Amino acid sequence: MRTAVPAVGALLIVSGSLFLPVSVHAQEYATPYGPSSQDAVNRMIKLAALRDGDVVADLGSGNGQIIIAAARSNPKVRGWGVDLQDWLVKTATEEAAKQGVADRAQFTQRNAFDVDLREVSVVNMWLFANLTRLLRPKILAEARPGTRVIVNGQLIGTDNILGNWQPDFIDREGTSPIMLWIVPAKVEGFWSWELPLAGTSQSYDLIMQQQFQVAEGFARVGNRRETITDVKLRGDELSFLFELTLTGVGRTRHEFVGKVNGDQIKGTVKVAMPDGKTAEVPWSAKRTASSGWFRPTGIDVR
Numbered sequence: 001m002r003t004a005v006p007a008v009g010a011l012l013i014v015s016g017s018l019f020l021p022v023s024v025h026a027q028e029y030a031t032p033y034g035p036s037s038q039d040a041v042n043r044m045i046k047l048a049a050l051r052d053g054d055v056v057a058d059l060g061s062g063n064g065q066i067i068i069a070a071a072r073s074n075p076k077v078r079g080w081g082v083d084l085q086d087w088l089v090k091t092a093t094e095e096a097a098k099q100g101v102a103d104r105a106q107f108t109q110r111n112a113f114d115v116d117l118r119e120v121s122v123v124n125m126w127l128f129a130n131l132t133r134l135l136r137p138k139i140l141a142e143a144r145p146g147t148r149v150i151v152n153g154q155l156i157g158t159d160n161i162l163g164n165w166q167p168d169f170i171d172r173e174g175t176s177p178i179m180l181w182i183v184p185a186k187v188e189g190f191w192s193w194e195l196p197l198a199g200t201s202q203s204y205d206l207i208m209q210q211q212f213q214v215a216e217g218f219a220r221v222g223n224r225r226e227t228i229t230d231v232k233l234r235g236d237e238l239s240f241l242f243e244l245t246l247t248g249v250g251r252t253r254h255e256f257v258g259k260v261n262g263d264q265i266k267g268t269v270k271v272a273m274p275d276g277k278t279a280e281v282p283w284s285a286k287r288t289a290s291s292g293w294f295r296p297t298g299i300d301v302r
């Protein structure tokens with residue numbers, strides 16, 4: 001299933017459970033139809049940890065089994081699937097009606113590249129890796145932070161499915177690996193905030209650098225700088241810490257926990273003070289166009 005298939009004429013790929021020739025003019029690589037195994041469907045639904053209000057999409061929905069299973073698993077979940085092949089859209093629509101979930105499981109003949117991912121909270125795929133990879137820019141541009149992306153690794157394995165964006169988790173318990181990615185918030189850039197501490201107001205500058213869900217950062221308070229550690233970015237949830245000497249306060253340890261919302265982070269910070277006491281105060285950071293990190297430092301050697 002790894003082979004790139006040119007989009008010319010009718011294709012016949014007989015590979016494991018994949019079958020049916022399909023003429024595809026819409027893309028370089030065709031992924032033929034084959035239903036995920038029942039075991040894979042069950043584990044994809046389980047890994048999605050569906051909750052009330054979830055909207056699930058299947059990009060290349062085939063017979064609709066994943067969306068139908070999602071809708072059946074929770075009456076407050078709805079979903080939709082798209083497929084290039086009209087007969088599969090028809091089959092899926094009929095099956096949803098048969099199973100009594102037609103109002104919450106809808107199917108359309110559409111190219112996966114043309115859908116709107118802004119409203120979904122779960123994206124399922126089982127396509128050639130060439131295609132899942134090409135869908136990555138769309139997922140990262142449109143899907144909200146926290147959106148779960150689930151890929152069935154049946155026949156395609158686990159390598160390079162979304163390029164260098166590594167899965168957050170791989171379930172290897174069943175007949176095929178099932179991968180999970182959580183769409184990370186965009187934290188790359190400059191952030192700043194103020195904190196009232198020990199009767200003083202301290203100004204903080206943070207530089208964040210990010211590759212998908214892996215983020216690093218560098219903080220400056222006054223003229224001191226430190227690398228932040230224990231950085232965790234999961235969806236819109238960000239946490240990190242650093243230890244730093246603050247002018248007029250002394251040696252401190254800061255532990256930040258917050259939610260990223262566009263150009264704002266809101267949360268709390270626990271500050272362990274030099275006297276052993278810990279203060280917990282609200283934390284509100286703003287993304288900025290430039291950073292105080294780069295201000296001159298001077299040669300004060302105290």
Ligand SMILES: C[S@@+](CC[C@H](N)C(=O)[O-])C[C@H]1O[C@@H](n2cnc3c(N)ncnc32)[C@H](O)[C@@H]1O
Nearest residue numbers: 031033034035036060061062083084111112126
């Ligand atoms: C391997 S099947 C997976 C079916 C279903 N998701 C499942 O796991 O049971 C892949 C499906 O994707 C469809 N497909 C391939 N490229 C597509 C595209 N660009 N947009 C929409 N559907 C596509 C194929 O027609 C096929 O039905």
